Amino acid sequence: MVNLDWLQTFCTLVETRHFTRTAEKLAMTQPGVSQQIRKLEQHFQQPLLLREGKKFTLTEAGHQVYRQARQSLIELAQLEYQLGQDDPHIGRCRIASPGSVGLKLYPVGLELQRHYPQLQIEYQFAPNDGIERMMAERQLDIGLMTRITELPELHYHQFASEPLCLVTPPAITDVSWKSLMSLGYIDHPDGRHHTTMLLGANYPQFEQIEQFPRRGFSNQIGLLLEPVALGLGFTVLPLHATNAFSRQDKITIWTLPNPVEEQIYLVKRRYQVSPSRIELLQQQFATALNGEL
Known part of the structure; x- marks a missing residue:
């Protein structure tokens, strides 16, 4: 045999x-x-x-x-x-996602653990490349990514989507091309990707992020809007990161003529059969992101 x-x-x-x-x-x-x-x-x-x-x-x-x-x-x-024994309310759950969607989903995981204390929620905020690597090395049970994986041992499917937002200081009264050029840009690790998607769909003048004066940079998802709130520039962020900012009165979120959404993919190992606790967590995440299972 x-x-x-x-x-x-x-x-x-x-x-x-x-x-x-x-x-x-x-x-x-x-x-x-x-x-x-x-x-x-x-x-x-x-x-x-x-x-x-x-x-x-x-x-x-x-x-x-x-x-x-x-x-x-x-x-x-x-x-x-x-x-095997498969209690949906007991065991370790290892998850990773980019920062914005993590701001939305990590509290969902903690609330589930509060109801079922024998669950162990381990949530990492990581870029797409890091999530892909950890999935390939069997360090995660599921990953959420904003691009399609290229590794053949991984399997993905579209899970949700998240709108991208143009965010400015509240003193800005219009978001014309001239106004954005004068204001300048606050960058972040996914800034080029997000800005290209949203501004490219709404401003015929847009060619690349380098057209804007660069006013600053931060890689902390919870702090990215601080310089915007201080009037130092504009940025483009996913909705969950924008909504998580504590000082909403210090920023303005603009609705542009051509809305753009970033796709979120659920990633697993190709041969993986998820235990029921992971399936339960996925259902809770789907409800939080989509409003339905």
Whole structure:
């Protein structure tokens, strides 16, 4: 009977397309990965890979083995899940998201933990690249990202969306191009992305963020609007970060003719079968972001 570890190694190799990355993800050595692939080929008595230097392609037999192995691994994971104890109100929940959506969802997780003290909510605020890496390294149960992952071992689906907001000091009476150029821009880690999306859709003069005088920068999501409140410049932020600012009377949120929403994706490992506590958390998050399950 074929060794399941060999099948897992083979599937991971097919999805990463890289022997070294496969070794890192499975906590193996690269020679160990190669040895398991050779044993799998010996078991089936035919080559599964066509090696071309450091690259490879699958043989027809390799494609067949991958399709069947992937399905078998999914079924085995589901069986383990069904046979195990699975209380939705007990256990560890590891989540990460960008800062704005985290400001909305972290309190939701804490409220759930307050009702069910045996839940353990571990919430990290992180950029997309960091979330992608932690998911690939099995450090998270779910991730929320604002772009589509490129790693083949991860699976994503659209979960929600969040409007982008142009925010100025309250003394600003119009948001004409001339007014924004005079005011200047407060930057943040996602500033280029957000500004390009929103201003690009509403101002024909917009080409790049460098057109605006740069008045400051902050990477603290809870403090990004402080310089705006002081009249030092404007910025573009997602809605949840804007609404979380404590001094709403010190800022103005503008409605532009062409609204723009940033997509939020739920990310999991491709073979992952989530326990019921993670499913419960996802439902609570969906309710908070969308108003419905």
